[in-house]
Amino acid sequence: MPKPSERPTVEALLTEATRQLAAAGVEEPRREARLLMAHASGLSIGRQIADPGAHIADVGGFRAIVERRTAREPFAYITGLRGFRDLEFEVGKGVLVPRPETETLIEAVLAHRPDRATPLRILDLGSGSGCIIVTLLHLYPDATGVAVDLFAAARECTRRNAERAGVADRLEVIESDWATAIDERFDLVASNPPYIRQDEMPDLAPEVRLFEPETALVAGRDGLDAYRIIASDLPGLLNKGGLAAVEIGAGQGDMVSEFMSDVGLAVIERRRDLAGIERCVVASG
Numbered sequence: 001m002p003k004p005s006e007r008p009t010v011e012a013l014l015t016e017a018t019r020q021l022a023a024a025g026v027e028e029p030r031r032e033a034r035l036l037m038a039h040a041s042g043l044s045i046g047r048q049i050a051d052p053g054a055h056i057a058d059v060g061g062f063r064a065i066v067e068r069r070t071a072r073e074p075f076a077y078i079t080g081l082r083g084f085r086d087l088e089f090e091v092g093k094g095v096l097v098p099r100p101e102t103e104t105l106i107e108a109v110l111a112h113r114p115d116r117a118t119p120l121r122i123l124d125l126g127s128g129s130g131c132i133i134v135t136l137l138h139l140y141p142d143a144t145g146v147a148v149d150l151f152a153a154a155r156e157c158t159r160r161n162a163e164r165a166g167v168a169d170r171l172e173v174i175e176s177d178w179a180t181a182i183d184e185r186f187d188l189v190a191s192n193p194p195y196i197r198q199d200e201m202p203d204l205a206p207e208v209r210l211f212e213p214e215t216a217l218v219a220g221r222d223g224l225d226a227y228r229i230i231a232s233d234l235p236g237l238l239n240k241g242g243l244a245a246v247e248i249g250a251g252q253g254d255m256v257s258e259f260m261s262d263v264g265l266a267v268i269e270r271r272r273d274l275a276g277i278e279r280c281v282v283a284s285g
């Protein structure tokens with residue numbers, strides 16, 4: 001092993017990584033280099049700034065994760081974790097990385113069901129990492145839930161994250177093609193289904209297009225296939241007065257609201273995300 005004085009310093013490694021990440025088109029390459037350094041070495045960003053001449057033990061490990069990020073692998077797949085509200089979720093291959101805009105759905109549920117002591121029975125259609133159902137069970141300590149996903153990697157991830165958050169004893173995770181395996185009514189049905197049009201795929205960021213599962217992203221030629229199925233199932237899934245909260249893509253509010261109205265549900269809110277984009281349709285059964 002080279003002596004510390006012969007090994008590259010933190011500053012030299014950061015400069016090298018920043019150059020590589022910038023050339024690969026990563027936005028904020030310096031910041032990402034620092035975050036990757038913190039992940040690889042345990043050196044906080046504060047320490048990196050205070051002591052740029054420091055050395056790290058695993059230079060090869062740092063360079064390897066910089067290579068992965070240079071190939072545009074999502075940052076969350078490299079660290080294996082992503083924050084969502086006040087919880088951390090494990091993520092990895094085959095599972096969509098939780099998005100900040102999905103927190104809009106959680107806010108909508110909290111607004112329409114403010115009593116946290118309610119023993120809600122909740123269904124999450126297409127649970128992925130579990131960010132929606134696990135967060136809701138965390139927020140409503142007397143609630144119980146069912147999470148469905150068609151894909152095993154997603155179901156396993158939902159289970160792991162339910163364990164992590166201490167809500168696994170209140171959650172059943174099952175394989176189902178949307179609601180086909182469900183024979184029960186719920187107080188709340190939540191879903192963030194795939195909603196990207198097939199022809200939009202080539203325009204997506206490489207992190208999404210090359211690494212995230214297409215089955216979590218694309219919903220047919222107009223991006224609305226999953227909503228058609230889910231809306232038609234909702235009347236049979238909701239208790240009287242039950243709530244449906246569905247995440248939508250930009251510009252899909254009119255069509256998704258129409259699907260809900262067509263099956264006899266009352267659309268009670270179209271909630272915007274922090275960017276001002278309509279992000280969640282809320283309907284009542």
Ligand SMILES: C[S@@+](CC[C@H](N)C(=O)[O-])C[C@H]1O[C@@H](n2cnc3c(N)ncnc32)[C@H](O)[C@@H]1O
Pocket residue numbers: 096097098099102125126127128129130131132148149150151154176177178192193194195215216217
């Ligand atoms: C947009 S992702 C949302 C994941 C997670 N709920 C979130 O908000 O991050 C859609 C999820 O639906 C699942 N899915 C796709 N088609 C499905 C189907 N036919 N039945 C059940 N789940 C499906 C995908 O595997 C994926 O986990």
